[in-house]
Amino acid sequence: MKERTENILKKLVNINTTNPPGNEMDVINTILGFFPEDIAYEIVDHGDNRGSLIIEIKGEDEEKIGFIGHLDTVPVPDESNWDYPPFDGVIKDGYMYGRGTADMKGGVTAMILTALYFVENNITPPHTLKFVFTADEESGGIGIQTLRDKGLLKDISKVFIPEPTDEQIGICEKGAFWLNINVKGRASHGSRPDLGINAIEKLYEYICRLKATMDLEKEHYLLKKSSFAITLISGGVKTNIIPEDAKASVDIRTIPGIDHDEILKNAYEISKIIEEENPGISIEILVENNRPPLTIDEGNGFIKEIIETYERLSYPVKFKGLNFYTDASQLIPFHNIPFVILGPGEENMCHQKNERTSIESITRMAKLYISYIINY
Template sequence: MTPEEARRWAEEARDEIVALAQALIRTPSPNPPAREEVVAKVLQEKFRAAGLAAELVALGEGRANVVARLPGSRQAPALLYDGHLDTVPPGEAGAWRHAPYSGELEGGRLYGRGASDMKGGVAAQAMAAILAHRAGLTPAGDLIVAATCGEETDSAGAHAFRRAGGLEGVGGVVIAEPSANELFIAEKGALWLEITTYGRTAHGSMPHLGVNAIWKMHKVLGALAHFRPSADKHPLLGEGTVSLGTLEGGIKTNVVPDRASATFDLRTVPGRPHEEIVTAVEDLLGRLRVDDPELKAEVKVIKNLPSVATAADEPIVRLARQVGLDLWGRDLLPQGVNYYTDAAVLVPEGQIPFLIFGPGAPTLAHQPEEHVEVEKLVEATAFFLLFAARWGSGINFPLFLSHLRKEGAPAPPCPTGR
């Protein structure tokens, strides 16, 4: 497939691409309460109507992934296009000029919760697979499109997809999170910590009989104000950061609080393992106890997603840049992002190279008046189509190909909900 053909296929499907994105946006799937099955069924029906096999994988009450596959020639590993079906809640309706689930078109923009993050990206990837099927394309490796649940909270869908064997035979992952059609190849990790301090309750008029857990927490906060996850600095991600997210303690003004807690959002870069960072925090608390034996505190990990990155010279990155040059005459210079994606779940176990590329704007994620530009939706569809057509070309996959040479070696399996 030539760049001109990819652009033509996407342009001729412009209305269909928009209609699919609208259908996804108009099917609410806020998380919480996490009820993605209804939007998964919309996508499954679209695949099936286009002649592509698509499996709905139930993951509990009202929850599901949907996985479609376009068979390839098995000359290369499978290529996984990944996105998530859930969104954050819309927030206050009065903050929206366009209703959150309207899918309204205005001024070349498609509005609604999830338009940018990331139902627009899911629609572009799905339509690319559908157009590849219509064009009679047989990619070098199977093209898998996985739309999963739960990314906004616990990545439940990505974990289930991985456990079910969805990554077997996969040689590259492209995640359609919002990037404004720029190329991201690295993302920070997320290490969320909850620190709790304990005291002894007493009447507020007799504080000397108690131990104030909030004052103890004050010491912890002061010590962590200048804490850094590591001394590492990544060329695309910069340095790790720490953000105090929540703080609570006490039950009543005239009661000495016996408990206080705070949560911290640490964004990390490759280098220092998260286990070492947690140990460093615990060591810091230990030093505080030397000066204050009454300080009792504990640390709990409430989210643990590693920082992941693809090397800039990986073939998948070179391919993405060439596709950008051929489609638009624009070099997609590799960048990094501070947010995390399901790559943190899908990539580390098999060290599979990944990219983030999607039509949404990162700055619009989780915002009122969230929208995606229709032009970027069409461009992203053309990119995904041409990328799949060229997947495997000029890329050496020795381990995969040696597996294929084994007599009777099975084809990579289609993910199921087992």
């Protein structure tokens, strides 16, 4: 299995699917090449050489177990900082190095190995298996949204998200709420601030007031605290001019229990208050990204089955909370099904230079998926 794992992962890493532009169609054809021609599949075309793929393996009954993995990766900011070329798939001491090895072509490889196990050994799984390979997870999420909106995922009753979790059982993930704030004030001479409305100062005040409405001290047992970060800011033209324009973006990450609608309501309310306090000012709020936090109970039946599978294979049982969001955030709030985030590779390797994944980790996770499928 080791050599096979290496071959598959290397082929996936060799195809550059950094997003933008993604070019996920190129890797879809490679994935289909691993399977016999009569495999049941569907490609959903998103245009511009982008697409998502679903491979289905018929089971003894109609229940469907889903695996969802994304095909795109984040870009490589500076190739010269890497010890090995990021698209070569160099193997050293049991690890393959390359962009996407951890996030998440390693997980995609484990999905392919799992599917091939049933296809090549002519084993009909107890339930139907749906392997979903999506485009654009690292950006807007076109892949998962399109498949969901076309109704192609609504027959899945349990879902695995094979993102890198250090082989631990991921039962929750933080939400992400990104806001863009544009403030338009009134310019005046730097010596007469009383005649203008200082957009930068009002923007700063706005952000502080919004931040103050959030409970950033509350702790989740796996995810710790929510966070609120100003990540972009610009405004002003000259030292001696009271600025008319200012804009900023904030990246808010939330633990389960924090309601994004509530944050948005506060965001609008505070803008209205500041507008009333400062006639002539306008504050515009735009939601750039809204992915709710997710959680599943440790005692959920699906999670219990996963724990039993870990025990059967003598893998150490450990729960994990993911700091980043996954495709699950675009699915679970719409189809309320049990989920687990569970895959090969280290969470810390995501989006890093010298990204790598241990080959053994991929085969261990594929074994786990297979064992789960056979026994439930």
